[in-house]
Amino acid sequence: MYLIKKIIKKVLPKSLLYSYYKYNSYKKNNAHVGTGVECTICKSQFKYFQAYGLVKRQNARCFTCGSLERHRLLWTYFEEELDFLRKGTKIKMLHFAPEKMFYNHFDNMQNVAYIPCDLNPEEYNYAGNTKTMKVDITKIPFKDETFDFIICSHVLEHIPDDKLAMSELFRVMKKGGTGIFQVPIDYNNEDTYEDFSITTPEGREKAFGQNDHVRLYGRDYKDRLNAVGFKVKEDDYVLKFSKKELKMYGFIPSELIYNCTK
Incomplete structure (x- = not known):
């Protein structure tokens, strides 16, 4: 998989490379779409948030905007x-x-x-x-x-x-x-x-x-x-x-x- 990604990065022009990454990101996000959790910042909904951290924390990172627990709490507090x-x-x-x-x-x-x-x-x-x-x-x-x-x-x-x-x-x-x-x-x-x-x-x-x-x-x-x-x-x-x-x-x-x- 790493080799395939490397080849794609070298071969595709930047415009197509951007579309490729955008499509992959969409596929990744879409696979987790659900109503179990909701990001208070970008309002995206998923079955769960992504695990994240040196010691993996479950239900931590938004698949769309990348927010972590502290970011979502702060934004809600700000609002x-x-x-x-x-x-x-x-x-x-x-x-x-x-x-x-x-x-x-x-x-x-x-x-x-x-x-x-x-x-x-x-x-x-x-x-x-x-x-x-x-x-x-x-x-x-x-x-x-x-x-x-x-x-x-x-x-x-x-x-x-x-x-x-x-x-x-x-x-x-x-x-x-x-x-x-x-x-x-x-x-x-x-x-x-x-x-x-x-x-x-x-x-x-x-x-x-x-x-x-x-x-x-x-x-x-x-x-x-x-x-x-x-x-x-x-x-x-x-x-x-x-x-x-x-x-x-x-x-x-x-x-x-x-x-x-x-």
Whole structure:
């Protein structure tokens, strides 16, 4: 099968290659079409979500938009709980490591002055109106109190000086602004685990759960955000959903949302 794919890639012109991939994607998605689960972002329905992760999680990834459990929960939260998004209020938004399924929505919102950004913007070269900007989260190139809303999901665990990154997020947020700052957390640990002598990918994967992570946050994550000035709400929004809904939307029942205000 690998050899066949390689030959097809070499022989077909790009226009036909795109059609081939699109057809294959359609076949793959169509094979799982059903009414067992529904993606809250792209509204696709399937028998189940795709298994995903280093340790495979069942019912995790949307076959259409690629959303994971955390993305679907956050999008539902954005739509239901954040008035400025729901009511179409004009805002300026900064979005670190912009997930494509979110980018596709925010990039087309007329009320949102949207700035997607990352240290490696070439990894987020989406076909949209807005180009991803190169930004170092520990040295954000914007004036104090620039943004009404900041999304920074699963980024801080990659940053050696996370306190500086948090301070920068606080600095560029407007008074009265909001940020959603998600990270992987081990709630069995009271304190965040860091060991900067661990530098190999293998060592980091064993210690922190992924080979490009530099820490594993514990229950003190809220305190770390509070320390730089944020008012933090550990929102247990997911608890409003029934067991049937949790399975339907592929939410993780222990996921807390870190709603940070200034």
